[in-house]
Amino acid sequence: MHRSIRTAAVAGMAAIGLVFGLSACSEVSEVAKDEAVDQVDKAMNEKYEVTYEVTGKGVDSIQFSAGGGTATNPKLEAVDKPTLPWKKTVTLRGIMAPSVLPVAVDVSGDAQINCKIIYKGKTIADQSAKGLAAAKGCVAISPLAQ
Structure with missing residues (x-):
């Protein structure tokens, strides 16, 4: 018991x-x-700056994320017939991915594109393309998400 x-x-x-x-x-x-x-919540509202740079020849247009819209559906802005070298600093927020897309259509095949994304003086994306229809985008992960 x-x-x-x-x-x-x-x-x-x-x-x-x-x-x-x-x-x-x-x-x-x-x-x-x-x-x-x-x-x-803090990271989503925190802002950061990046600088886009595009160099080369024959670039017809440049589309880039300028901070509008949302991280999953950013509003893109565009520049037609940009003067090269082209440079633009934008303010993004949270996990919004910095992105820039230069496009060149050159029937001679001589188009050349180089794009960079710079954050705090450091290149975080760098791409190049050349040829008849050159299009090469630079996209990076938000520095706040790393």
Whole structure:
């Protein structure tokens, strides 16, 4: 009889310990979750600047993300017949990806394109193309997402 009482007492204590342990983990998990949400919210609203640079010859147009729209559906702006070298600094926010797309259509096949994305003096994307219908975009991951 004492054995069954002792077994029941041990089982009861184990259950109580488990309940307190799980509730403590739940509270820690909730705190960590709130901190993560705060960090994501801060990153989504934080702004950063990048500079787009396009060089080469025969570039007909340049499309680029200028900060409008959303990260998943950015509003692109365009420049037709740009004077090269072309440079533009824009302010983006959160996880919005910096992107620039120069396009050249040259029947002689001599078109050349080089595009760069620069963040805090460091090149974070660099691409080149040449030929009849050259199109080469530069896209980078938001520096805030890294």
